[in-house]
Amino acid sequence: MILEVRNLDLYYGDAQALDDVSLDIAEREIVAIVGANGAGKTSLIRTIGGMCRPARGSIRYKGVDIAGQPSHKVCELGVAQVAEGRQIFPNMTVRENLEMGAVLKRARAGKRGTMEKVFAMLPRLRERADQAAGTLSGGEQQMLAIGRCLMGQPEMVMFDEPSLGLAPTIVQEVFRTIRDLHDAGITVVLVEQNVSASLKMADRAYVLENGRVVLTGTGAELLRDEGVRQAYLGL
């Protein structure tokens, strides 16, 4: 297992966001995390990424406990996220945005080469390289967020709602890009409101409800599960 989360509790003040969450992610897997709004998906990703400090529990990445470590240390290990809402730097150029992804020590040396790879993979970014990122369309901004994350040469990428607010054709493009990254050897954690698409793509999945893991299985198993079909697929 590349990532082992055990008995994670997270509170925002008095409100409990994660309740005894345990999950495993193997190298080169695609793992989906599904659940309703407020189920704790984003909290889980933020906690793994070092942006929230858990009250209890451990998060082992390649055997190292990273629970409570700040995000710049977690990123340095190769754990990256494409955050909800894209979180690009709107007043900086596309190129500067990408550069910021490679400030990490692990990525500094190969920066130029990585940027070429990112441009080759996402050619729209090259066309817009010197434009302010805030002027890009939603889909382009999502591609920029993905490209910026790749600049850090990550081993595992957690995607938080990458298709939110995008037109259907662009959603397909985003999913195709995620699949390509997985084929290139990156471990993928996928949080998506588009439950059927993410379960189809995932090797395994976890269902979160009120901060707890209530169900787990392969993507195909969960797609057949009566409860999942009723709750998340409207069938």
Next chain:
Amino acid sequence: MPIDFLLNILVAGLLTGLVYGLMALGLSAIFGVMKVVNFAHGDMMVVAMYATYTLYTAAGLEPVAALPLVAAGLFVFGFALQRGLVNRFINATEHMQFLLLLGVAMVITNGTLMVFGPDARNVQLDYAFDSYNVGPLIVDKVRVIAAGVAGGTALLLAAFFRFTVTGKAIRACADNFTGAQVVGLHVNHLYAVTFGIGAACVGVAGTLLLLITDVHPHLSTDYTLLGFIIVILGGLGSLGGALLGGVLVGLSEALSGALIAPSLKSMFSFGLLILVLLLRPQGLLGKQA
């Protein structure tokens, strides 16, 4: 009124204004990046002025030669202040930050009062009364030096933010805090660097201002207020706006001082502030909120 006289006043105001602008640049950079208003800004200025004064009287170091030392000292002071104190309050409410920095300001003011006493001090330079004659203009040498160094420092700062990785990373923190965390920028460290840079700016401005004027401990409040006026005139968080605001306040002080009465110069600066707040509340170069 002779036109020569007016021109001379305008030039003097413009040159002093650039130094004011540099001081305000520090305030604006700190606010623009971490949304903390440095209520001890004028106090840092006074500390820099006394440091320059001490280096000159005790070690014979000319203010211009002391600049790098004072700037480095203020950088370390600002960095440590952010790391040690301000950072603990970074997510606290504004009035908590206000009280913290006001406390720091009071400690500094009374510290300088204890060490140097209430009397005004200045440096006696042998070129203090030199001037250049350019056509009808008589320009003080010290003002030219001060304005030149202030302008140069502002350009350096602009280049730092535009071209260096650290400068860009600081802009990234200002642009999107969550985004900066997501890509793994060491936000706390960058905040401390920014506070250090803001302090270094005000340090350079303090040294330069000592070429032109005297220092005493209670100047600190005046300069903090002056910094606010300038930054709000130019637009909060806009570096070009800080310089423009500085020049405007410099001009207004010089003009009102010469044409009406020197003791009324602050009235006109505040008047300018009220006008801008009424007509363009985001500041001259500020973005619409």
